[in-house]
Amino acid sequence: MKIYSIGGYSEVGKNMTVVEIGDDAFIFDMGLYLPPIVEMEEREKTSSKMLGSVGAVPDDYGIEKIRSKVRAIFISHAHLDHVGAVPYLAYKYNAGVFGTPYTIEILRGLAEDLIKEDKDKFNNRLVAVMPNSSYEIKGKQTNYKVEFIHITHSTIQSSIIALHTPEGIIVYANDYKIDNYPVLGLKPNYKALEKIGKEGVKLLIMESLYADEEKKTFSETVARHMVRDVMLGLDKKAVIVTTFSSHIARLKSIVDFGKEMGREVLFFGRSLKRYVSAANEVGLCPFYKDIKILSFKDQMERYFKRVEKDKNKYLVVCTGHQGEPGSVLDRLSKGEFSFKIDKDDNIIFSTRVIPTPINQANRAMLDKRLIKRKARIISDVHVSGHAAREDMRDFMRIIDPAYILPSHAGLQKRSALAELASEEGYKIGNEALLVEDGSVIEI
Amino acid sequence: MKIYSIGGYSEVGKNMTVVEIGDDAFIFDMGLYLPPIVEMEEREKTSSKMLGSVGAVPDDYGIEKIRSKVRAIFISHAHLDHVGAVPYLAYKYNAGVFGTPYTIEILRGLAEDLIKEDKDKFNNRLVAVMPNSSYEIKGKQTNYKVEFIHITHSTIQSSIIALHTPEGIIVYANDYKIDNYPVLGLKPNYKALEKIGKEGVKLLIMESLYADEEKKTFSETVARHMVRDVMLGLDKKAVIVTTFSSHIARLKSIVDFGKEMGREVLFFGRSLKRYVSAANEVGLCPFYKDIKILSFKDQMERYFKRVEKDKNKYLVVCTGHQGEPGSVLDRLSKGEFSFKIDKDDNIIFSTRVIPTPINQANRAMLDKRLIKRKARIISDVHVSGHAAREDMRDFMRIIDPAYILPSHAGLQKRSALAELASEEGYKIGNEALLVEDGSVIEI
């Protein structure tokens, strides 16, 4: 069995890993590297060429020779660093793209935004697989069963992917948290995880982000209490909340407490529209009827005029949690809408700053503008969607693989996961594998 | 009106502020500076002389001339950096010491530990004042009413102290948080706070610790959910939890979930015994019947032998959350008891490292020893007991004082609070006052 670490091994982002077994090969995730995109000014016109030139798309040159062997592309969940490159890259492979219904729905939306040239190319079959179900993939000589096992994360219908091969099971766990009290949906499917753990896992590919934090990541229920605490403590003036657009559970809490405050809930921004509509499409947006989603300029303006008149009647939920230039909150801070943020309006960041220099700069400049308007800022109303060290240890023990391949970060961060694996008896360099983008290893 | 900033204005700790009005003077808090005490090796023999020589006791030289004017010593709450110096310093003043019943109970306990020489001196009258009640103090020419207004903090029966004087009300708010969902006891007494705000506050003395964090401090309910999430996720092996000994609400959560796990709850350590027994004494320890408290060496050993035999039958709650040398957890990490921490035993820190170099070093060394024993460490299961910037703004607005005196930190930290005051219309240097230990200002 050969593993090609195409992307996500030298950076946080553009996840893509390929496994070759005899005559067949399988791709896990095809994500974008987002920082250069944040830098780019006019997002709407992004073409594959443009994205490629700034290094946002995984470089799949290393698997050129086995291109014809690829039988399927498996997508773990709906975040752009996992699914975002599919529309630009999948066309090179004669293979279907598999994901849960929500992931596939998001993928369809992304495809619609393509420029004509890219759209014409992208014709892969898109296959929605229900969480906790499996699918049979035809290989050249043998068939493969792939399972999409339900896991908790900061978006819905995230999966641990288990590919059953003649050489043992390959488990792809990128990204996940272990949440026993989720706000929306079910707990992790421990039963299924334990079952494959017992059947015999050859390789576990697993995210490394917080492997160096001696912690357990708290449940989304903790975040819900944080949101409640902050929101119900406010009464007058505007209340504006921003969070990850794909974080449907968090949005549910925000909407619930917005209603408890007696405010009408308005969502502003294209990205919110995309993720929330898709959630509704697959029947997983319980608050859909309670909100209005506004994304076109005129539409937003019309509603912002109302907000301006009766600030304390509305809850504004909008894009811009990382201070992204062009986001609704960014433009609000610059006074580009009819609704003008002013003294004592409340800005709640139900997120944390993802620690890249560009995000930190964007957020710092956003804060400065908000403070100049005398707004009140409440930051870090948030619990992460990624497992911490002790969750990872538990997970590793359940899966009990022969090999572990830390993924989704540069070498220095991943080595913390390798050290954890070493504590659990995996020898670094032998069974705990450290590679970089573009490596090939055989196990 | 003259204000003497005796202690807590050049460091975090040894809080002591004196207000002189005509012929009368009043002391607010008499706390210890704890870092040099952590360094000292044999705590039990601490005498006033020893503590004085290392700078742990406030230096009250600056008020020598007005010593005879002091009519009362008001203590805000039971933490050592607020009450700890009373047994060593109060004897110099012919004045009663006033606090809530819990605070006074703790003070009595501290007094019992004094060496004979100090004990003989300390004869001040100790007056327990119920939360949300007031007391009349006789001045030379006029009488003064002091109110102890209930506030939430990381120990029970904490107070905002309001002293009514002919020149206006003085409000002492050091320390506090704004918790609308407390786990034990009531919400802040907003009514009383608003009332004095309307009557006219001359001076607000207020803690500054997190004035630079653009946040709201979450409720203790959030911490309770964190504790639940972590504890109920564990099943086998030893479970050891450490937290602030005076944090009765946190301890309640820990005990509750320990019982839900079906474990017998054992408390180990002198400091836990002190604070928990005192809470019980004043009728505020709802879990007292559910636990065993062990503090003598033999007693602890007897119970640790049982724990060693049936690790999964007990929940161990112990001292040592900052890695203090000599604490129970410190000694467990060194293998000094019959119960030996080993592979997969769980150590939960329901606290955060108070960021001084000595704490950080102690904790780092503790962790290293625990990891060597292959224990699992879960850190930061905690929510702070101190208000953050936006809480402070709300509080300031309720009290609406003429002057603000930031306290409880060095100048750099306090200046963040001064800047907040400036945002609220107080001119720095005029109404927002920045002093240092040993200053005198007149307003």
Next chain:
Amino acid sequence: MKIYSIGGYSEVGKNMTVVEIGDDAFIFDMGLYLPPIVEMEEREKTSSKMLGSVGAVPDDYGIEKIRSKVRAIFISHAHLDHVGAVPYLAYKYNAGVFGTPYTIEILRGLAEDLIKEDKDKFNNRLVAVMPNSSYEIKGKQTNYKVEFIHITHSTIQSSIIALHTPEGIIVYANDYKIDNYPVLGLKPNYKALEKIGKEGVKLLIMESLYADEEKKTFSETVARHMVRDVMLGLDKKAVIVTTFSSHIARLKSIVDFGKEMGREVLFFGRSLKRYVSAANEVGLCPFYKDIKILSFKDQMERYFKRVEKDKNKYLVVCTGHQGEPGSVLDRLSKGEFSFKIDKDDNIIFSTRVIPTPINQANRAMLDKRLIKRKARIISDVHVSGHAAREDMRDFMRIIDPAYILPSHAGLQKRSALAELASEEGYKIGNEALLVEDGSVIEI
């Protein structure tokens, strides 16, 4: 005597302090706040209106009523955060602008870049005062002597300004370092400083930047040895150095070692041209004959073509040390010139990242692009131009003022200098004064 802290007391930048004595008033510095300018995209068109709207120009509203009293505007040195706002603001005052010849020369250059509307207004008399000489200013009832005392800093002809008034001397020390081994020019004029110290200084206004660093700032000679060490260690491939354009001494070292390497030295960029030409104009650019300065696009291209052909024959000195978008190094990193940075070309940053989020982001992105081109990056070949704590203590002792006003930073940074003053016997709030932008104090 009244002091108006117009700018540089709530941020690092836009320095401007006004002193009013009876019927006369004097302005010290009129600088820009640079971060919003870095954000702005098309610098060349900057008008006073634009700069004002983003908060880059000091807000002098607070001295409107005493506008007619202003007799002179003193500029300490040629950096933009001290002189940059003169062309936009000075026209409001019927007063000459005084500075050393280099400072005035830079000011003239800035004035030439103004848009017509601003240019028409700016008609103040510009007076060049030689370092270590004095000038008589006519007041309403009395005359004032102003001295420009030579001090070392990261540009040439920097001055400590001493204004002799009937109420005592006012000393303005913003910015400076204490360098006993300068690479260019003389040591600080200790004699003059000691003299005014003995005559009796009422007020010392002094920069605070590194007041919290328990250090002495090393001499520029140390930086020269760093530059030598790095440059002479290179032999092949391109060598590109970037540093502060106004740092003539550093540029001298770079040119000297460039020549020692046997390379032809080329300067690229408008800002370099401005500062170096001005230095030559006043006879203080000893290396002027050894370099070529290129600033127009065509000119730069012509020379970059030569560099591309014979990389090892040239030393490229260019703008962009903070990764500023649009700077020469920024554009080189993006491949916008004929000369393409590639494998093993050397980029030397003879500077440090000024720690604002936008600089950090710009630099991080610049580095990423350079690394992608496989360039070698050598950072931090630098010694600061600002005094550290122990230098400040020495300086304070020489000047021995009655009052100290820390300037040139937000309150938190300035309070470190206040604490130093407190160690030296100045009471914070009494003689060590902490204000903010827009305060007025009387002493």
Next chain:
Amino acid sequence: MKIYSIGGYSEVGKNMTVVEIGDDAFIFDMGLYLPPIVEMEEREKTSSKMLGSVGAVPDDYGIEKIRSKVRAIFISHAHLDHVGAVPYLAYKYNAGVFGTPYTIEILRGLAEDLIKEDKDKFNNRLVAVMPNSSYEIKGKQTNYKVEFIHITHSTIQSSIIALHTPEGIIVYANDYKIDNYPVLGLKPNYKALEKIGKEGVKLLIMESLYADEEKKTFSETVARHMVRDVMLGLDKKAVIVTTFSSHIARLKSIVDFGKEMGREVLFFGRSLKRYVSAANEVGLCPFYKDIKILSFKDQMERYFKRVEKDKNKYLVVCTGHQGEPGSVLDRLSKGEFSFKIDKDDNIIFSTRVIPTPINQANRAMLDKRLIKRKARIISDVHVSGHAAREDMRDFMRIIDPAYILPSHAGLQKRSALAELASEEGYKIGNEALLVEDGSVIEI
């Protein structure tokens, strides 16, 4: 060829690597892990048992089976984390210990301090090899040539060790810097390094400490100018300098400028005595005649009395640069000598704080005590003795090995060197090898 990574691969310290080639094996370095020793209170009684129990001695269990194959123990230089474990561990091997004369001299001194039990065991032959010379080691079937190639570092007579084997050359470069302007001794022996590079190096074992710093480490000449700048700027009051005791070049600069100040130079402390006397023993202490070294309590007291009387006649050089409890500076700060540090005495740290929590706490507490005495502190008068990223790249290119094994740090730090190697064309996991303490790899 098998490589055993015994120590220094999971921590900074206790360096020990073993290479096995057929019937023969060789040990490179046998160092101590110092942090637990700093924690221990009574250093003088340290026995092998004690050191072993706290994990200070490398765990050589992994090479038990090949113990009889060990033909030689090579020591790179005189620092304790490289040579310090020899007296406790070497006795297990029937092999000589090889090092430069200075290293061997230091080793002899260490041996004298052993408790009897350990002393009786330690009987290995000690062989002093001149820098830039080689030695023939007898193997079972073949002979091996070992070269000690001169390299610059923060102590004298440091070596790159090159072992010529039938399977290619093994190069051990742990620790080193690339200093072209050393203050004492010669530049690195580039000629010899280039020669082995051309002959064919199989494996390069190399330190990783600053692999993530995009810099070149400056020459010791830069440090000399820093020292000069600081020292010659002082005139009155006591001057106390502390630095690494083994840093003979730095000490030379300090002595030189002490003499230039017209002060008598006194060295205080056992560790200084050890390293300076040994340097003199091997003829490499040019300033030996200019100083007095005092290490016994009485002797120190006698001289401290003189210093107390005439503070400005002496330069005090003493131990304690990391704030080590029990060091001379630590005891001075506590007032344990006749010479009392007081107002305006100068403490120069010609060192930086080695960033471990225990060092940081020790130094913070030391500083606090010094500040309480109103001493002036000047920190960071220092240039590192370790190569930075760009030096490492140069070094790698000269040696041009087939394999690279980053050493001397935990996995996270070492992975930065692995990434550098990857930039230079070594595939991580294949030719750039990441292991941990106790690994075995075959190449």
